[in-house]
Amino acid sequence: MLCAANLPVLAHAQDAAASTDSSGGVDAFDYGNEIIVTASKRSQTLQDTPIAVSVASAAEIENAQIRDLIDLQSAVPSLRVSQLQSSANTNFIIRGFGNGANNAGIEPSVGVFIDGVYRSRSAAQIGDLPNLERVEVLRGPQSTLFGKNASAGVISIVTQKPQYDFGGSVEATYGNFDAITVKGNVTGPISDTAAFSIGGNYNRRDGYAYDVNLGTDVNDRNRWGLRGQLLFEPTDALSIRLIADYDKIDENCCIAGNVIAGPTVAITNALAGGPSVDANNPFSYRVYNNFLSTNEIENYGGSAQIDYDLGNLALTSITAYREVRADTNQDSDFTSADLIGQNSQQLGIDTWTQEVRLTSDFDGPVNFLVGGYYFNEKIDQKNDIRFGTHFRPYGDQLIRAASDNALNVAMLEGTLGALEGAPTKYVGSFFRAGDGLDEAYRMSNTAWSIFGTLDFEFTDRLMLTVGANYTKDRKRFATNVISNDVFSGVNLDAAAYTPFRQALLIGAGVDPATAAFLAANPTMTLPDGSSANPLAGLKAFQFLPPFLNLPNAVEDGRTNDSDLAYSARLSYELTDTVNVYATYATGFKASSVNLSRDSRPLAADLPAITSGGLRTPNLVAGSRFADPEESEVYEAGLKAQWSVAALNLAVFKQSIKGFQSNIFTGTGFALANAGKQSTFGIEFDGSVRPVRGLNLTLAMTYLDPKYDSFVNSAFGDISGTKPAGIADLSMSLGGTYTHEFAGGTRAIFHADYLYESPVRIVEGLQGIPQAVADSLKREVNQLNASFTVALTNGLEVGVWGRNLTNAQYLTTVFPAVAQSGSVSGYPSQPRTYGGTVRFKF
Template identity: 30%
Template sequence: MKSSSLRAARLLRTSALGVSLAVVAVSAPAFAQDAADTAADDGNSDIVVTAQGRAQRLADVPVAISAVNAETLQNSGANDIRQLNQVAPSLLVSSTGSEANGSARIRGIGTVGDNPGLESSVPVFIDGVYRSRSGIGLNELGEIDRVEVQRGPQGTLGGRNSSAGLISIYSKKPSFTFGATGEVTYGNYDFWRLGGSVTGPLGDTLAARIDGVWVKRDGFYRDTTNNTDVNDRNRYFLRGQLLFEPTDALSIRLIADYTYRDEKCCAATYIDNSVNPYIGDLNNPSTPLTPLQPNGNNIINVLRDLGQPLSALNQGYGRAISVSPGRSFAGETKDYGFSGQIDYDFGGATLTSITGYRQYRSSQASDTDYGSVDILYRAPSDDAYRQFHTFTQELRLNGEAFDGKLDWLIGGFYANEKLTVRDNLRFGNQYGRFATCRLISGGGLAGLYSPTSPSCIIPGVGPATITGAFGAAAPAILGALTALDGINDRGSTNDRYFQNGTNWALFTHNIIHITDKLDLTLGARYTNDKKKFSATFGNDNTGCTTVQGLVGGLTSVPALAAVTQGLIGLACQGNSTAELNGVSIRDKRSEDEWTGTAILSYKPIDDLLLYASFARGYKAGGFNLDRSALKPPLVTFASVGGAQALVGNLQFDPEKVDSYELGAKYSTGPFSLGLSLFRSDFRNFQLNTFNGTVFLVQNINGCKADLGGGDRDTSAATGACAADNVSWGVRAEGVEIEASLVPARNFRMAAGLTYANTSYRNNLVGTRLGAPLDPALRKLPGDNLSNAPELVATGSVTWTPELGSSGLTGLVYIDGRMTSDYNTGSDLFPQKEQDGYALFNARVGIRGRDEKWGIEVWAQNLFNKQYAQVAFNSPFQAGTTAAPFVDPQYPGGRQIFSQFLAEPRTYGVTLRGKF
């Protein structure tokens, strides 16, 4: 954690800049406007949203919501939800090791990590259909009508429950007037994007629309070992629609879409002290190997001696990546589905039915250690993927009663999600030597270090020395070192995880018009969520069972415990063991939850809305789809009753939130201003983090009693809390300001400012029963959540001047997003801190009469700001903590860190046509 003085100084500096951006949008534009599909340049058109299940003017909706229209999306260059970051200050979308599980955060809250067992805190809906994980929204979106970003828990409407907010994307409907659009874009990195649409009538009551996008681009990273680029683009998207309106009362809309991606993703680079000063001299290898030297870093020496170029460890923001020969980041994604929406007006009530079926399948190979030494990998394979089959059905009936005093809505929602994950994660061809060298180099036996020799020990001298050090246990230890040295290209052959989830809910949402100016909104929802889980493992790592057989009985001997535990830990990392080969496990869970909302809103004048609200939100519990969570690797499965006896360790509890908000909206047409103050308290916050060895999925709660620092140390035995003292563990509180101004017909300014203190409680526990926090999370208490900057300022300026009397118009557009410091790692290690930064996009162009044609020059990340999306512990690349191998200068081990970089500057030219 940063010192309080340093954090205060940086916050003061960025706060001053943020206020300047928000107040003086024209001099330093940022962006977070409330726009909509009907907004015009004069600013007098009503903004219409459907956030409450009905079409309403944005200014009349007493909830925090940002709505963005098609023109704004086009100007900002937004093609997927990641680029909405420039559109709403409270939103942050990022992707890490796989775009299949990109993460969206609102007010600093989101689902962290790359585990498909966790549902999204900020789900994505496209045309009213729930998408199983928010990362699915990283596809191309085609022609979009508008996007609505709702902030805060959605515990009543919105299809599936969400604990932090949701993103609703609405595509353009078919039109009964013929029209067509086309777009050609070329940019740096040999970027090509072709897009187009055709719409028109097929009769008096039937209209159709087809949208298509094709994208190709070179990668942002260079893999010189395998002579290829990584993080490239090669994808296409198709969507067809039919709109049937036989009468004024009935509308039927059918949509089918298909997305295909064949891309290499996602590479990472090492962090050095030029990127983050907290790294210090970690990446400065000592020569010769001297563990007692204060600046020594033996893990760097091991990597160097096994083939890792040291230049990669000190390249700053360079994008030359380290990859083992023959390893790949190749991936293939197929996403398709069908939906149908029926709206029928009975006269006194309107029925809406939305039916959807989606199938999503993504395979992703990786050099999972992100270095040149072949430690860990996933091979390209049709048998390694994650796949969702999702069916959803929503019904809503809404109308008026008591002479318009009541706007009522009742409804139901059903979802069935079948999730399949197949994995082939394996230790690489150099893992055994890497593991033994990691042990030998760590401390007391460093003089035996010989990376070119079996077991990484000097022949003759080494075995004799070990015999002298360990006496009668030496043969077992030497045998275990030999077995560990032989663990190469071993691990999962075909791990299969299956989850069948059923979710259904009944809800009601009612607006009571107490007077012409005073409304009371009451909503309630009952949700039932069930999940059935099973898994079958395939594994050929016999080295784990061999090591356990040789030294497992010595782990309780005090003088040998650290050594033998270190050997077993490295041989059986992540429960990769042949003992699981052919083993199946299964489990199930069920939840029933009540959620809802209450809002009191008041309009003292037509242009001003004041409101106060309470909402209870919920996100379902589930299963950690990772065998590493079954048990610590120091004992065999047989000794604890088998894998089935431990299956309960994979479960995590539902996340719950109570949220309070005060807000005001002022709108006069050309000028609008929104203000909201919020506080949300989360219990059982679902956190997924990688500790350098395994993925941890843990609920986070707070303790009302002082734990005396027991939650901030490396002991797993301290920091417990009495169950009746367990309370919320995460709090998000702050203020949001959004404003827009249209001082002239062709000129628009918008600005936004979000201050969100999203932090953990000072005293934390790991479960609702008060069990201690995992030691790997010891940095969490009292600090801000990852990827949760306290201050974000955004804004934009759009100028579309008339050029003479020929109908030509110009376009000058710029937007920006400024963010204060934040930590990008979910365990909040200081080496993962990211300094504050500002991003700007710009677009300049000229358009023909009625925008029949246009040419635009654009740039994203205009000033080529380099920063990290997420930093993480480099897999297995840490110094050992097992005595006598431990370095006394670094008793906790020395971890190397890597990062997923954000996109660099891109620029290009776009030609548009419209008929």
């Protein structure tokens, strides 16, 4: 199992105390050593680190065939990773808390750091890194050890430094779906005071799904990357580590299957001239689209880490600059009918960060860490969404169905134009192919923080650690969105249409006097809750209304947040092998900005917008941004390690006030703050070695989450309910057996099993009865295994399989785009297997 929190392996290959195998790497099966982690920004054993953290060593990542961060969840039960509609949209969730996908203006609640450098969006996090040393997953709010606040947790990825002994490895894998993966790295000395390393990776795979309409495989993989490092150590006190990397993704992703076929499927089938979806069968991996989705992503940058030893003080500086360029397009109606002809995005993210830390190492009872952090990011995003050739006849059928065939597109165009005195004004313009939205968004984010911790060692066994982080965060954002969706710009409440509304009411059996009154007061609500306007039902088809851009006279397009987060932790060494700790900590995440076509003024701003003459047709209230998240955790834990067994136990109550919820409604996303979301949880992981060579592990997480308060959700007041997608019980059970033959050859068998108890996938679905939405559940039963033979000359040959049980579950579901009553969902990946040859030298 990947979760190495209980395996006594040494994570630092450069430590002279580590035993090595014949290839020069760390021997993951030397039971005399301990895991060294830097979660506390100091090198400590895992047992001595009073933080809830899981650690995966490089050896375990190899044995478990962890291909990327998405696979990491199979061994860390508190972590959940979901890939959504593109390769650049991946959501990380720890202890049930997480967000950040689907909108570049939403910073994730789970922070991802690679070699100490913060990666602000998932497009910059998903590359296949060569030569990993370890992955640390820190659970709960992390503020006082990281300059960049993370309100839910941190994933810290550490790659191996350049070595002064020449060596490296090369690896090739072939698997089903014609999967080919090649990785390699080499490291060695340049001089007595300088070393280098360079690594590369190539990862391609045919699609595991089939597009019946286009006659081609889809959901393929095609990515490669390079990573180079230089290490300069001119003196014993000074170390300079330079890193540069480049990753490229160019693949077709991601399919959505049809979960519920609603009434619009009959329309899309007729328009497509045959099946437009594989109805009610999301796990057939047979989809119907009218153009291939594309994901072209470049992620590159560099960093410089300078460490200077001042004796009892250590100074660290990390400077980094990164760029992300993503160009995506998707047939987002997920049917072979040409409804959405284009839904593209060109995204550019430029990020510069600077961190400075000073850490003490005194013999006395008091030690400290103090640091400063600066973050500067610019986002430039352009989107285009266009109606396809079938959207006009599709819209016509929707209007006919909504009006019991009393209306159609051509009648509306002629009638509304005539009432405005221009009979041909709208002819042929409603739902016209090629019409839609041209979108442009810009955001600049500047943040800085001062953070630190102070350790008081009362006795050799009792320590108090307090910490604080003061953060200042400012964002400026602007939009330039232009709609040429003609029908969405029509005000169906306009006075000019009064005769038309009156005629419709009389035709529906309303007496003339009442009809005249209602037609003149179309915004009035009737006693049964319906609208007085007989055209009101058509407003649901005004998909892309005119956009009120900002900054404007009422909305300045700025946020300005500040916060003081703090923590207190008491740790006590009960014995030489058992430690306990208790923690109280807070965390913070600044406001997130709604950089999407669903950005709408706050309800409180509408009166000023109206009085200022800024109101656009069909403008409704929504959100421009979500207020900050403030997290809090109470936690108690126990860590123990003996010669043949180890365990970690944590009990916690964690909450986030103002959790930033971003829910898809079928035509867009609703960004809103939950009043408060809290979770009570218990985490356990342990290992035992009953005989030499055999290591058994078990990790379990129990979560009991709820919305303490969420009045303004996309589905109304859901206060007191359980958040969707968070399993009560997650468990990872694993075992590794190593047999060493005479002469040193080793055979290594590894297996791990992931279980997640059944859980409701979504809080609700627009246009779907709540009971039906509640019935959509996810349960995970996934088995992974590998068998490797390692020869004494550095050659390793192995076979592996992931999801050997071919577990099928929906990672998420959502209302089908502009298809009321239909539901789409992202299915899990099918079984994969293959063989690997690796040579270490």
